Amino acid sequence: MIGTTLRNRWVLEKKIGQGAFGDIYAARDIETKKNVAVKMEECTKKRESLKLEVVVLKSIQDSPYAPIYISCGRIPNYNYVVMELLGNNLAQLKRKMPTGKFSLGTTLRLGIELISAIEDVHEAGFLHRDIKPSNFALRRTSHKGQSFCCVIDFGLARKYVDSNFQIRPARQNIGFRGTARYASIASHQSEELGRKDDLWSLYYLLIEFLVGQLPWRKLKEKDEIKEMKIKYNCPALCQGLPPEFVKFFEHINSLKYEDKPNYQYLRNLLRETYLRYHFDDNYPFDWEIPSENIQTPILISNSTVANTGMSSVLPTRSPFLAEMDLNSPKLNREFISTENMNSNLFLNSAFKPIHQNNQNPDQNINNPLSRSQQKLMLAYDPTSPRNADLFEQQLKRIQHQGKSNTVNSAEIEMDNLQNQNANQNANQNSVIHFPDNQSSHRKCCEIM
Ligand SMILES: Nc1ncnc2c1ncn2[C@@H]1O[C@H](COP(=O)(O)OP(=O)(O)OP(=O)(O)O)[C@@H](O)[C@H]1O
DSSP: OTTOEETTTEEEEEEEEEETTEEEEEEEETTTOOEEEEEEEETTSSOOHHHHHHHHHHHTTTSTTSOOEEEEEEETTEEEEEEEOEEEEHHHHHHHSTTSSOOHHHHHHHHHHHHHHHHHHHHTTEEOOOOOGGGEEEESSOOTTOOSEEEOOOTTOEEOBOTTSOBOOOOSOOOOOSOTTTOOHHHHTTOOOOHHHHHHHHHHHHHHHHHSSOTTTTOOOHHHHHHHHHHHTTTGGGTTSOTHHHHHHHHHHTOOTTOOOOHHHHHHHHHHHHHHTTOOTTOOOGGGSOGGGOOOOOOOOHHHHHHHTEEEEEEOSSOEEEEEETTOGGGTTTOOEEEETTTTEEEEOOOOOOOOOSSOGGGTTTSOOOGGGOEEEEEEOTTOHHHHHHHHHHHHHHHHHHHHTOOOHHHHHHHHHIIIIIHHHHHTTOOOOOOSSHHHHHSOEEEO
């Protein structure tokens, strides 16, 4: 297909995606000289889903979350639709993360957007029925009024309202619809899917973003996946996550086929969590962090501690404190990550120490730290992976702000910590106790 010109206008240049129902190409619009995406579908396929896709795509064009529809047509054996060319999908972005997951801040920001995207599809009278990370893609450039990401792939969509916008009656035994990993339990049970079921898929997606994987990731059989979903739904699936995830679960679990979800309530839950952790609107997405600042994780176990330059490790009940000599060649100076699930010791961070040089920011990275600055202290409560995430967020904030060369509140908070806790206690080589509340967990790292 590469090289084919559609309607003397769109030249297929490169295959960029493949799905069950068709291939997606990057193409050149000869008329506008712009790049576009073309989704092709063989007409011989039993199911011609592209026509449905076009209908849905056209009907959500008012939404900021819709890829721009350009045209559609037919050539011998193929139907095609031409639309805005998007960037990476969220599954690709997640795979690129060194930790294989997104941070809490990124997950929450995404979640708020994705709820709105799903709501817009529902408002147009359609269910998506295949909500999953690869069905959301980032815009390459977003203009005013557009969102940064789009919902795609309406091949399994269904109109759930009639011409009077009344909910169509539920059918019996309609069979499985969707993708097994993200499908709702109702879909596994062959029930008619409603608006709630797209949000069930979103719930699984968000947990996967945050934790890295879902418990049923390795299972192939749909029935086994269903059993595991029933077993793990909540609270097991939400363990260690902010309590709002339980509330999210409770809301979608209370909905029946015909019920309209309270999208605003769900957005508020995520927003409240976002604010509670003091993330602000300028907080970078994980993929916006300069890649040179994110290194491949190294596993530091207790046995390697001794020769990696961790000069003292004080495994305490809670928190964990480690002091590391940044000069150690084995420590890689730029990245420290410990993930010791067995002992529940979980320190996970990606950062480059920043020696702020406000006069000449370019020297920030290379400027050698003085001996007294070569100690780095990290501490947080290891009993909760959530704290590890928060910790990671803080360090990322430092990276980001160091890069943009602004005074940052994280450093001020760290100074506070230094005054309050770390100096007194760490220097005496004793255990640091943080009161068990969120704000103290946020103030738990220090760079000297
Ligand atoms: N407009 C677009 N711009 C850039 N990439 C796109 C676009 N549309 C789709 N893609 C890429 O192609 C992949 C497959 O597209 P899509 O999901 O629409 O196809 P599908 O045949 O319905 O797939 P599936 O079998 O996963 O349901 C997407 O995950 C995305 O990465």
